[in-house]
Amino acid sequence: MKLPSPPKPEFTSPLHHPRVATVIGRWLAAAVVICFLTGLFSHLQQATPGWLVIPSRPASLYRVTQGLHVLSGTVAIPLLLAKLWTVYPKLFAKLPWPPSRQALATVLERASILVLVSAMALELFIGFLNTLQWYPWPFPFKQTHYALAWIIVGSLLVHLAVKLPLIRRHWSRSPADRTPYAPLLEDDEQTPTPPSTSLPAGITGLSRRGLFRTVAGAGAVIGIASIGQSVPALGPIAVLAPRKPNIGPQDLPVNRTAHDAGVEAIGADWRFTISGPQQLSWSLAELRALPQSRSDLPIACVEGWSQGAHWEGIRISDLLRLAGAPDRSTVRVVSMEKGGFYATSELPPQYAADPLTLLALRLNGSDLDLDHGYPARIIAPNRPGVLQTKWVHRLEVLA
Secondary structure (H helix, E strand, O other), X not given: OOOOOOOOOOXXXXXXXXXXXXXXXXXXXXXXXXXXXXXXXXXXXXXXXXXXXXXXXXXXXXXXXXXXXHHHHHHHHHHHHHHHHHHHHHXXXXXXXXXXXXXXXXXXXXXXXXXXXXXXHHHHHHHHHHHOOOOOOOOOHHHHHHHHHHHHHHHXXXXXXXXXXXXXXXXOOOHHHHOOOOOOOOOOOOOOOOOXXXXXXXXXXXXXXXXXXXXHHHHHHHHHOOHHXXXXXXXXXXXXXXXXXXXXXXXXXXXXXXXXXXXXXXXOOOEEEEEOOOEEEEEHHHHHHOOOEEEEEEEEOOOOOEEEEEEEEEEHHHHHHHOOOOOXXXXXXXXXXXXXXXXXXXXXHHHHOOOOOEEEEEEOOEEOOHHHOOOOEEEOOOOOHHHOOOOEEEEEEOO
């Protein structure tokens, strides 16, 4: 006895219409572009090519861009899920046969979607775990995150090129889109059909406008509930923020503790040195006796959190002047940290010369906590937190 064939799925809900996919796709594309550009800025901050000069002002620029980076990546999660839901019936559509230009375009489209969705899902997943400082994978996060960003951009451009005619048709609302049960896929000549009774009642009863409001509302709620790690005023309602920016020693979070960095208690024989045209060395007491300056600057970390603070110490430009360093000098900063990617950093000339850049000795009115870099650390405007080197004991004038 021949068993009956399973019924073919019917996807006639108006929520699976190309117009819906286009609108949500616009929102998702905006989030991806913001996330990519701000992420690229962060990458260039940490791996600056020789031809690029990143200005030291505005002082809080990195705080804004990295906050937007994490926010746009977080909001992209519900947008990606909504976009996938609107177009998933395409997975059930047969490829055109015999092979033709249309079949080739369809194969290219599905391949680009596969690469795009896979790369975006992995990018958002590891990016979210990075905000929690959890790295349960064997590959390096920074390089992988950067490579995935370019894969996403490339596959997105291919996808947009293939779908451009459809996007143009449905970019603006047309009279056809007002049909209660508009067709599902690209074939706009299909006759509208009633909604399938196989779909859940809650889905069939949701209008397109209702879906848009639901998706936008979900993105807004997630964004507001997480942006507090970058905007301290919203901290009390930031229930989804992985970090509270005002929790930690001296009201400032700590990413890498002195214990993790292998830095023990600082002895009385500690000295700070600067290697330049003149070799100079100071004890901590002698550093404190030098003219002190104050900078009100935020710490802004790649995980998205940031917090403003009051720093006191000696201007790097003053130290370079004492050492006889030429104007526009590049400076290598050397930490007592044992190993790690950021045990040393470089201050380009525009940062070393900025009067806000300090060898900081005090934070928020008291001596630096050991976890914040005691006895001395770098604080500079418009810099990622990983480059605000802690436990500094030497500066080297490079040029």
